Amino acid sequence: MKRREFLQVAGGTAAGGALFSGLTTNWWGIDADPIPDPKTDGKIVPSFCELCFWKCGINAHVKDGKVTKIVGSPDHPLSRGKLCPRGTGGMGLLYDPDRLKKPLMRKEVDGKQSFQEVSWDEALGFIAKKMKKVAKEHGPESLALFSHGFGGSWFKSVIKAYGSPNIGAPSWAQCKGPRDVGFDLTVGSYLGSPEPIDMPNARCITLIGSHLGENMHNTQVQDFAEAVGRGADIIVVDPRYSVAAGKAKHWLPIKPGTDTALLLAWMHVLIKEGLFDRDYITKYAIGLDKLTKYLADKTPEWAFTKTGLEPELIRASARTMAAARPASIIHPGRHATWYGNDADRMRAVAMLNALLGSWGRRGGYYLKSKMPLAKYKLHEKVGRKPNRPVADRAKGAVYPFGGVNLAHGFRDASFPGYAEYDIKAWIVYGTNLMQCLPDRKKTEEAVQHLDLMVAIDVLPAEITGWADVILPECTYLERHDDLWAAAYSEPFVAMRQPVVKPMYDSKPGWWIAKELAKRLDLGGLFPWTNPEEYLRERASASGLSFDELKAKGVIRGKGDPGTIEDGIELSFGTPSGKIELYSQQMEEAGLDPIPVYRAVPEPPPGSFRLLFGRSPVHTFGRTTNNRMLGEIKAENEVWVNARVAKELGLQHGSRVMVENQDGKKAGPIKVKVTQRIRHDCVYMIHGFGHDNKKLRFAYGKGASDSDLVSKVAIDPAVGSTGMNVNFVTLEEVMS
Amino acid sequence: MSAIRYAMVVDTRRCVGCNACVLACKSENDVPEGYCRDWIVEEVRGSFPNLTAEIRSERCNHCSNAPCVTNCPTGASHIADGGIVLVNDEKCTGCKACMAACPYDARYVHPEGYVDKCTFCIHRVKDGKDPACVSICPTSTLHFGDLNDSQSDVSQLLQSRKSKVKGPETGCDPNLFFLT
Structure with a gap:
């Protein structure tokens, strides 16, 4: 819009002038000052976000076919009307000029490789033909699907029906795997996402391995700020003065790699000074005697020699967290893959929480609720079951805990002879393996061994440059996805729906998966033409109103009681049925029954x-x-x-x-x-x-x-x- | 003085400096690329390991004694109802006298030639909504309301908590307060 010429101004709008005070009168004009209004409000379409994997509810404003702004949905328990900066900037993804716009295929002309634009039919036909060939020559198990992001569900259905068990994401073995295993070994439960922590009611929150606030999971940051606002004590263990450290009563600038020593010393103080929740431990835990004996010499003075933290700081922080118990949370963090002793460290975190009596307590960890969501039956009936187990590790390698596929293992299994059988084809959905798997060179080499490599994404990335075929998916703002039932304190079912039509020649994941399935003779997986048919059927089978989902983007349920204070009786999914301060399972696996601090290699001088x-x-x-x-x-x-x-x-x-x-x-x-x-x-x-x-x-x-x-x-x-x-x-x- | 005196209160203890306020403002007000009406300041003092930090979401202070208004030769900068300092873009010649006068560096020249800045989202406030930054803020750091109403959120916060303004020595009488 061009600015009006000066002289034309006086004849402009005079409406609204009565609203203004005499101060607005000036020497030349009789015109009043208008209320500036950018007019960015539009038709609101509710959906949920995909700028990260927290998946907050959003309300997108659409005006003249353009998304003008995205705000937090007031109806959604994860956003509560608020939104983080990434979700707020979702239009930057939608309108990114670098988006993948057409299917691309690697072609060689005169010995020179390049990507050529092709039709969807050609791209999908090529992939299906190659996939059939791989299945025939090597078995369908030799295809791996790397999938990160909610839209991957459609492709998981196809690959399961195709006959491969090899589906994984870096979000486990490169992220929160050891954390969930550490908690599972101790209290018999994976934490999952969102983590079941009652921060709004906590009186002390300890961050060891979390830089919450810089890590911007909307609901958790809301809860953290609420706790800070109420004056809860914050303890932060971080070699870096994080944003959270700036709000902490105690900042412990620990020497990296020594966290387990600190955790053991904290437990030592709680037991030695009798500050732990003895009644809770007596009732719910096994192994206190062995733990007490083990911790006898794990004093703050001992920990000082490992961590560089003053013994008095260790004691003072232990007393602070104990004074608030049971409303005292040792935050579980998220990215836990640090030193290769990570499950042990996370067991120590879980055990420390147990000593504070915070598992199953108000202001501590609660037990999640989930709304039942009916399965779509066809997904289990169509196709073929895998004949071989997962190939995600070296021949004979045993990792006794976890049971979730290792994403880097699929890469390694692409080197001939490494695993029980070779991986020969990759489908990579929404994950830039070159940045999220360690050892990029190895990933680049692994690709050379493949018969087929397909990347499905919204934007180019380092990984897409290695693909035989690149399929441009439209963004989360342009597509339906499956229903999401989250386990949370307040359970809900959410639905993603298109806010605007797909741009360019990009397609929704469901469409790509459906068209691929058809070409693989698995069309029975998707016997519907429009995803709304599928979503409506699944919603109604779950006793939910599709129309309500469409109107609000979410249906909220009522949370079950989740803490002792709410009246529940605690039970634990461990072999003993109790909190295990001493793990028989670990001992039987030839590992440490109580977490052991072991020094990790240190940087050489100058490094x-x-x-x-x-x-x-x-x-x-x-x-x-x-x-x-x-x-x-x-x-x-x-x-x-x-x-x-x-x-x-x-x-x-x-x-x-x-x-x-x-x-x-x-x-x-x-x-x-x-x-x-x-x-x-x-x-x-x-x-x-x-x-x-x-x-x-x-x-x-x-x-x-x-x-x-x-x-x-x-x-x-x-x-x-x-x-x-x-x-x-x-x-x-x-x- | 008008019957309403709008003010914003920023709780620096809660703020994590995530910039949601900045992005929400940009899309709400269609602020052009490369410019912003609000911003984050992170101030760290001390030396390792004895440090303190303060994070502030800053914007136009909507001063009661606004030098941008008194220095504006065309009357474009003015104090509107509720004490909100606004720029009438049609009267603005882009001379930048206001920018030189503002002690808070809160203004910029819009690519269309006029000076632009925070409006406290008056277009939302008149409909009973909070400004976009307040509404989006995940940490509930930002509060908006009428200082002349003793029961308002902002009045209550300023009565119960320690607060400061930026540059009190300027005598501008700012209406942007920071809880410390």
């Missing part, structure tokens, strides 16, 4: 441990091309302690290359010189440093920590990949 985390405006590398979010944070920096920076001669804003112990390099990246981090580690926000030029905004901005994670430490209980074991040096780049 720093590489740590990584999150920005509140980004979800890994998925959002770094989003131009709206990029206005807030376009590139990452490497955080360097101010004293260390001085010694290295680095200035704030210096550009450096970061190199790890294996000669892998990332950068150049700017240095953030700060008091907010220890001297022995450096820190980067994950998800930057894209090198796929098709991501025109994110390309070359910052550095990718993933490129520096070439080494891992495997957790013997879970098989997960501890990734905080890489050491780096910094070298200034002179321009």
Whole structure:
């Protein structure tokens, strides 16, 4: 819109003038000042978000066919009318000019490979033909589906029916796997997502391995702020002065890799000083005697020699958390794959919670509720069952706990002879394996062994460049997905529905899966033409009104009582039926029955441990091309302690290359010189440093920590990949 | 003084600096790329490991004694009902006198040539809604209301909690308060 000429102004609108005071009168004009109104309100379409995996309810405003703004749905228990910056910036994904627009196939002309635009029919026909060939020659089990994101459900149905059990996501073995195993071994329950913690009622919250606030899971941050606002005590263990540390009563700047020593010392203090919940432990736990004996010499003074934390700080923080019990939460965190001893560390977290009596308590951990959702029966009737077990680990390798497929294992199984049988084909849905699996070079090599590699995504990524076929899915704002029934304190069923029509030649996941299934002779999986038919049927089989889902995006249920204070009797899914402070299961598996602190290798002189985390405006590398979010944070920096920076001669804003112990390099990246981090580690926000030029905004901005994670430490209980074991040096780049 | 005196109260203890307020403002007000009407300031003091931090969501202070208004040669900058400082973009020539006068650097020149800034989302407030930043804020850091109503959220917070304004020495009498 062009601004009006000055002289024409006086003849403009005079309406609304009566609203204004005399102050608005001025020397030239008789015209009144209008109320500025950007008029961004539009028709509201409720749905749920996919900028991260928390999946908050949203209300999208649509005006003249364009999404003008996205706000939190007041009806949805996970958003409560509020929304994080990523969800607010969802239009930046929808209107990203770099989106995948047409199906692309790798073709070779005169010995030169390139992606050519093809029709959906050609792309899907090619994939189906190859998949049939793979099934015939190697068995359908030799296809792996990597799937991260809610829309993957359609493809999981197809791949199950095709006959492969090899379906996985990096969100387990590269993220929360050891956490859930640690809790399962101790209290007999996976935590899942959202985590069942009653922060609004907590009087003390301890973060050890969570930078909540920078990690922007909407509901949890709402609850955390509520607790802070009410004056709950916050204890933060972090080598970095996180945002949460800025709100803490006690900040424990721990030496990285020594968390288990601190957890043992805290438990020592609680037991030695009689501060733990003896009645609760007597009633619900086994193994206190053995634990007490084991902890006898795990004093704060002992822990000081490992963690570098003053004994009095360890004692004071233990007393703070004990004073608030049972409304005292040791937060379970989320990304737990650090050092390869992670299930043990997370057991210690679960045990510490148990000593505080916080499991099944108001202001502690509650037991979740879930609304029943009827299964879609055809998904179990069509197709073929797998004949072979999952191929996600080396021949003979045993990881006794977890039972969830290892995503990196599928990659490794693509090297001939590594696993019980070889993986020969990948379908990669919504996950940039080059940034989310460790050891990128290995992932690139694995691809060379495949007969077929398909990427399904909204945007290009490093992984899509390696595909034979790229299928452009439309964004979450342009499609239906399946119903979601979440386990939470207040259970609900939510529905994703299109806000606007798919742009370009992109298609919804359901359509792609349905068309692929048809070509694989599995068309029976999707006997409907419109997803609303399917959703309506599933909703009504579950006793839910489809029309209500459509109108509100969510139907809320009533939560069952979830704590002792609500009147429930606790039971535990462990072999003993009790909280296990001493684990017979671990002992029988040849592992430690009580978590043991073992020193992890330290960076050699001149090197720093590489740590990584999150920005509140980004979800890994998925959002770094989003131009709206990029206005807030376009590139990452490497955080360097101010004293260390001085010694290295680095200035704030210096550009450096970061190199790890294996000669892998990332950068150049700017240095953030700060008091907010220890001297022995450096820190980067994950998800930057894209090198796929098709991501025109994110390309070359910052550095990718993933490129520096070439080494891992495997957790013997879970098989997960501890990734905080890489050491780096910094070298200034002179321009 | 009008019967209503709108004010915003920012609870720095709750704020995590997530920038949802900035993005919500940008889409609500169709703020052009590269500009914003509100922003986050993170202030860390001390040296490792003895540190303190304060995070603030900042914007136009909607001063009761607004130098941008007194310095505006065309009358574009004005104080509207409720004490909200607004710019009438049709009277604005983009001369930037207001920008020079504002002690809070709260204004920018819109690509269409006029000076733009936070309006307290007056178009929402007149319909009884909160400004977009307040409405979206996941941490409930932001509060909006009438300081002349002793029962309002903002009045109650300022009565019960320690607060400060930015640059009290300017004498601008700001209406953006920070709980500490």
